[in-house]
Amino acid sequence: xxxNFSHFLSVLGQGAGVTVELTVxxxxxxxxxxxxxxxxxxxSRLRILRFVVRxxxxxxxxxxxxxxxxxxxxxxxxxxxxxxxxxxxxxxxIGLNIGAYGSEIVRGALNAVPREQRExxxxxxxGPWQQLRKVLLPQAVVEMIxxxxxxxxxxxxxxxxxxxxxxSDITYQGKQILEPIASQGxxxxxxxxxxxxxxxxxxxxxxxxxxxxxxxxxxAGRPPRPVPLRLWARPAAPSAGVxxxx
Amino acid sequence: MTxxxxxxxxxxxxxxxxGLAVTAEATVLGSCLAFVLGLILTLLRxxxxxxxxxxxxxxxxxxxxxxxxxxxxxxxxxxPVTLGIKMSPLMTGVVTLGVHYAAYTSDxxxxxxxxxxxxxxxxxxxxxxxxxxxxxxxxxxxxxxxSVPSLGNYLISMFKDTPILLTVGVLEMVxxxxxxxxxxxxxxxxxxxxxxxxxxxSYPSSILVRRLERYVGPR
Amino acid sequence: MSDPGNAPxxxxxxxxxxxxxxxxxxxxxxKVVLQDLDLNVKVGERVTLIGPSGSGKTTILRLLMxxxxxxxxxxxxxxxxxxxxxxxxKLVPASEKHLRLARRRIGMVFQQYNLFPNMTVLRNIxxxxxxxxxxxxxxxxxxxxxxxxxxGLEDCEGHRPHQLSGGMQQRVAIARALAMQPExxxxxxxxxxxxxxxxxxxxxxxxxxxxxxxxxxxIVTHEMRxxxxxxxxxxxxxxxxxxxxxxxxxxxxxxxxxRTRQFLSAVLEKx
Ligand SMILES: Nc1ncnc2c1ncn2[C@@H]1O[C@H](COP(=O)(O)OP(=O)(O)OP(=O)(O)O)[C@@H](O)[C@H]1O
Ligand SMILES: [Mg+2]
Numbered sequence: 001x002x003x004n005f006s007h008f009l010s011v012l013g014q015g016a017g018v019t020v021e022l023t024v025x026x027x028x029x030x031x032x033x034x035x036x037x038x039x040x041x042x043x044s045r046l047r048i049l050r051f052v053v054r055x056x057x058x059x060x061x062x063x064x065x066x067x068x069x070x071x072x073x074x075x076x077x078x079x080x081x082x083x084x085x086x087x088x089x090x091x092x093x094i095g096l097n098i099g100a101y102g103s104e105i106v107r108g109a110l111n112a113v114p115r116e117q118r119e120x121x122x123x124x125x126x127g128p129w130q131q132l133r134k135v136l137l138p139q140a141v142v143e144m145i146x147x148x149x150x151x152x153x154x155x156x157x158x159x160x161x162x163x164x165x166x167x168s169d170i171t172y173q174g175k176q177i178l179e180p181i182a183s184q185g186x187x188x189x190x191x192x193x194x195x196x197x198x199x200x201x202x203x204x205x206x207x208x209x210x211x212x213x214x215x216x217x218x219x220a221g222r223p224p225r226p227v228p229l230r231l232w233a234r235p236a237a238p239s240a241g242v243x244x245x246x
Numbered sequence: 247m248t249x250x251x252x253x254x255x256x257x258x259x260x261x262x263x264x265g266l267a268v269t270a271e272a273t274v275l276g277s278c279l280a281f282v283l284g285l286i287l288t289l290l291r292x293x294x295x296x297x298x299x300x301x302x303x304x305x306x307x308x309x310x311x312x313x314x315x316x317x318x319x320x321x322x323x324x325x326p327v328t329l330g331i332k333m334s335p336l337m338t339g340v341v342t343l344g345v346h347y348a349a350y351t352s353d354x355x356x357x358x359x360x361x362x363x364x365x366x367x368x369x370x371x372x373x374x375x376x377x378x379x380x381x382x383x384x385x386x387x388x389x390x391x392x393s394v395p396s397l398g399n400y401l402i403s404m405f406k407d408t409p410i411l412l413t414v415g416v417l418e419m420v421x422x423x424x425x426x427x428x429x430x431x432x433x434x435x436x437x438x439x440x441x442x443x444x445x446x447x448s449y450p451s452s453i454l455v456r457r458l459e460r461y462v463g464p465r
Numbered sequence: 466m467s468d469p470g471n472a473p474x475x476x477x478x479x480x481x482x483x484x485x486x487x488x489x490x491x492x493x494x495x496k497v498v499l500q501d502l503d504l505n506v507k508v509g510e511r512v513t514l515i516g517p518s519g520s521g522k523t524t525i526l527r528l529l530m531x532x533x534x535x536x537x538x539x540x541x542x543x544x545x546x547x548x549x550x551x552x553x554x555k556l557v558p559a560s561e562k563h564l565r566l567a568r569r570r571i572g573m574v575f576q577q578y579n580l581f582p583n584m585t586v587l588r589n590i591x592x593x594x595x596x597x598x599x600x601x602x603x604x605x606x607x608x609x610x611x612x613x614x615x616x617g618l619e620d621c622e623g624h625r626p627h628q629l630s631g632g633m634q635q636r637v638a639i640a641r642a643l644a645m646q647p648e649x650x651x652x653x654x655x656x657x658x659x660x661x662x663x664x665x666x667x668x669x670x671x672x673x674x675x676x677x678x679x680x681x682x683x684i685v686t687h688e689m690r691x692x693x694x695x696x697x698x699x700x701x702x703x704x705x706x707x708x709x710x711x712x713x714x715x716x717x718x719x720x721x722x723x724r725t726r727q728f729l730s731a732v733l734e735k736x
Binding site: 066163179184 | 308442
C-alpha cells in the first residue's frame with residue numbers, strides 16, 4: 001500500500017464527502033429544530049408548551065454532545081431494540097444539539113423585532129401566523145444569520161465527534177484508517193491535511209452565510225450591511241445567545 | 247437485554263464519580279489556561295506590532311475554525327515528534343482545551359476592551375497616566391469585569407467538551423462510563439447517568455452565569 | 466374572571482353609538498392611568514382628545530385597538546362587547562380570537578408610522594386586505610392605487626418605506642389603515658414625529674378623508690387648528706378623567722375650566 005501524500009489525500013477526501021453529508025444534514029436538522037423551538041418559545045401563548053420546549057432545549061444544551069452521541073449509538077439500541085445507521089445517528093444528535101442553541105438565536109431575534117412592528121400587524125388584524133410569516137420573520141432572519149454562522153462553524157467542528165461512533169468522516173479516515181499505517185512523521189502531515197480540510201469547509205460555509213445575509217437583508221427591506229473586505233469576515237465575538245462552542 | 251438495571255447503575259456510579267474528579271481537574275486547569283492565554287492573545291492582537299498582530303489573528307481564526315478533537319490528536323501525536331514536547335494524556339487534554347478556548351476568550355476580552363467608553367481613555371490620558379498604567383488600572387479591570395459572564399459560559403462549554411479526552415486515554419467521567427458499560431454489557435445506565443450528571447452540574451451553573459450577567463451589566 | 470364588579474352590566478346602548486366606554490379603568494401595575502371613564506362616540510363623529518403628556522390619551526386608543534386590556538369596565542363597539550365577550554351568559558375578557566374579529570372594524574395610524582420595512586409601499590397596503598379580508602390581489606391593488614393617489618403618492622408604490630420621507634411614510638400608513646375599510650379610525654399624534662414642513666401635507670390628507678367619508682374618528686393631536694377644523698367634539702383629559710368636553714369652537718375660545726385654559730395656553734405657547 002503506497003503510504004504517500006496523494007494516497008493520504010484520497011483517503012481523507014472520501015472522508016470529506018461524509019463530513020459534508022454530516023454538515024449539511026446537521027444544518028438541516030438544526031435549522032428546523034431551532035426555528036420550531038425558537039418560534040414556540042417566542043410566540044406561543046400556551047405556557048405549558050413553552051415550558052415543555054424550554055425543558056427540551058435546556059436538556060440538549062445542558063448535557064455533553066459526546067455523551068448524547070454515545071447514548072444514541074450505544075445505549076438506545078438496547079432500549080428500543082433498533083440501531084440507527086451511524087451517519088444518521090450523527091446527523092440527528094449533532095443537528096438537535098446545535099438546534100437547541102439555535103433556538104435561542106431564533107427566539108432572541110424574534111423578540112428583538114420592534115414592538116411597534118407587531119402592533120402595526122395587530123392593528124391590521126393579521127393573525128398570529130401571518131404576523132410571524134409576513135412581518136416578524138422577514139425582519140428577524142437577517143439578524144439571525146451572523147450568529148447562525150458562528151453556530152454552524154461549531155457544527156462542522158462537532159461533526160468530528162461522529163468519528164467516535166464509527167462514521168467514516170475526515171477524522172475517522174485519518175485516525176482509524178491512516179494512523180495505523182503511517183509513520184509518526186507522516187501522521188503529522190495527515191493531521192495537518194485534516195485541519196486544513198476543516199478550515200476550508202468553514203470558510204466555504206462562511207462565504208455561503210454571507211451571501212445568505214445579503215439576500216436576507218433584501219428580504220427585510222433594509223440596505224445591506226457594508227460588504228467587508230474579506231468575504232469570510234464574520235462577527236468578531238460569538239453572540240451572547242450562543243453558549244460558546246460545543 | 248432491555249430496560250434499566252439498578253445493579254449496573256450502582257456498580258458504575260462510584261467509578262464515574264472518580265472520573266468526575268478528573269473531569270473537574272481538566273476543566274479547572276483548562277479554563278485557567280484559557281483565561282490567561284486568551285488575554286495574552288488579545289493583547290498581541292491589539293498590539294500594533296505589524297506581523298505579530300496578524301499572525302495572532304490568523305492563529306485565533308484557525309483554532310476557531312478547526313475541530314477540537316483533531317487539535318487534540320495533533321497535540322497528542324505530533325507535538326512529541328515535531329516539537330519534542332511529551333505530556334501525559336491529561337496534560338495534553340488541558341493544553342488542547344486551554345488553547346482552543348483561549349481563541350474564544352480572546353474575542354471576549356477584545357469585545358470588553360472595545361466596549362469601554364472613549365471618555366475613560368480620555369480621562370486617563372488627561373491625568374497623564376503612563377500607558378501601562380492606563381491598561382492595568384483603567385482598561386483591563388473594566389474589560390475583565392465585563393467579560394466574566396462570557397468566560398463563565400466558556401467554562402461550562404469546556405466542561406461539556408472534556409469527554410473527548412477519553413480518546414487519548416484519560417479516564418474522565420465518560421471514559422469510566424464506557425468502561426463500566428463494556429464490563430457489564432450495558433451502556434444504558436452509565437451513559438444515562440453521565441448525561442444526567444452533566445445536566446445537573448451545568449444547568450445551575452448557567453443560571454448562575456445569567457445572574458452574573460445582570461450583575462455586571464450589559465456588555 | 467366573570468366577576469360582575471369587573472364587568473358591570475352596563476346601560477343599553479343607543480343605536481347611533483359607535484363606541485361606548487363604561488366605567489373603564491386601566492392600571493399598569495400600581496399606576497392608575499384611567500379611572501371610571503365613561504366615553505361615547507357617535508357614528509360618524511370626530512372626537513379629539515387633548516390633555517397633558519401621560520394623561521392616558523394613547524392608552525384609550527390602544528384599548529380600543531385591543532393592544533391593551535382594560536383592568537375593569539367594558540368597551541363596546543356598535544353595542545357589541547369589544548373588550549369582553551359573552552360565554553354561557555357571563556361576561557369574560559375577550560379572547561385573542563374575539564379581538565381579532567372585532568378589530569377589523571377599527572384602523573389605527575401610529576405616531577411612528579409602523580410601516581413594514583420588508584414590504585413595498587403597495588404590499589404594505591394590500592397585505593391585510595388580501596390576507597384578512599380575503600380580497601383578490603388585483604382588487605386590493607386597484608384599491609391601494611386609488612388610496613395612494615388620494616394621499617398624493619401614486620408614484621411610490623414600488624418603493625420601500627426607508628426610501629420615503631417621514632411625511633410620505635405617514636401618508637402611506639393612512640392609506641394602509643383605510644384599505645381595511647375601517648368604520649373607526651384612530652389617529653395617535655400622527656404628525657408628532659414629522660418635521661414641521663411635512664405636517665401640513667399629512668393634515669390635509671386627513672381633512673380630505675374627514676370631508677369625503679363618514680368614518681368615525683378618534684384623534685389625539687397637539688395641532689389645535691387642525692383639531693378645531695376637523696372635530697365635532699373635543700375632550701380635555703387630565704388625571705385619567707375627562708375634565709371638560711365641548712364643541713371645539715367653545716372649548717378652544719372659552720373653556721370652562723382653569724385646567725383646560727392652562728393647558729391650552731401652554732400648547733399654544735409652543736407653536
Ligand atoms: N405599558 C405600560 N407600562 C407601564 N406604564 C405605562 C404603559 N403604557 C403607558 N404607561 C403609562 O401610562 C400613562 C399614560 O400614558 P399614555 O401614553 O396613554 O399618555 P398620553 O396621554 O398618550 O401621553 P403623551 O401625550 O405623552 O403621548 C403614562 O404615565 C405612561 O407612563
Ligand atoms: Mg400618547
